[in-house]
Amino acid sequence: xxxxxKMSGNELSTARIGKIGELAVMQDILKQGYHCYSPxxxxxxxxxxxxxxxxxxxxxxxxxxxxNKGTSVEVRMHKHRFKERVDILAIYFMPKDIIAYYPYNNxxxxxxxxxxAGNNQEKGRDWFYKYELIPQITKE
Numbered sequence: 001x002x003x004x005x006k007m008s009g010n011e012l013s014t015a016r017i018g019k020i021g022e023l024a025v026m027q028d029i030l031k032q033g034y035h036c037y038s039p040x041x042x043x044x045x046x047x048x049x050x051x052x053x054x055x056x057x058x059x060x061x062x063x064x065x066x067x068n069k070g071t072s073v074e075v076r077m078h079k080h081r082f083k084e085r086v087d088i089l090a091i092y093f094m095p096k097d098i099i100a101y102y103p104y105n106n107x108x109x110x111x112x113x114x115x116x117a118g119n120n121q122e123k124g125r126d127w128f129y130k131y132e133l134i135p136q137i138t139k140e
Contacts, residue, residue, distance in 0.1 A: 046059070100132065
């Protein structure tokens with residue numbers, strides 16, 4: 001039948017999920033008042049390019065569809081570590097349609113809390129909501 005989706009949400013390919021995240025991040029960047037560009041070829045480990053007015057920042061988008069241990073979003077960056085190709089890691093949490101813009105510094109993995117842990121531990125937790133805005137960008 002015409003108009004019916006070809007796939008349900010459970011059947012989305014990883015490529016499709018990744019593109020959904022990239023488009024969500026691009027939309028959010030534009031809403032924040034920045035210019036945003038998408039590379040013509042997807043082989044340079046850069047999903048989007050942000051123009052700040054002073055410089056350009058390379059963004060890697062990671063789309064996450066479930067919480068790690070029910071409380072946090074975790075992203076592994078083994079393919080990108082020490083390659084100097086990522087300035088900002090945009091983490092799109094699809095179930096809540098929210099984005100964190102994390103200034104990437106060659107970490108192997110990033111864990112951002114969305115809920116209080118079962119043991120109520122707060123010390124040492126980095127919160128997702130702390131990164132809702134693009135990191136402060138200054139002239140270089």
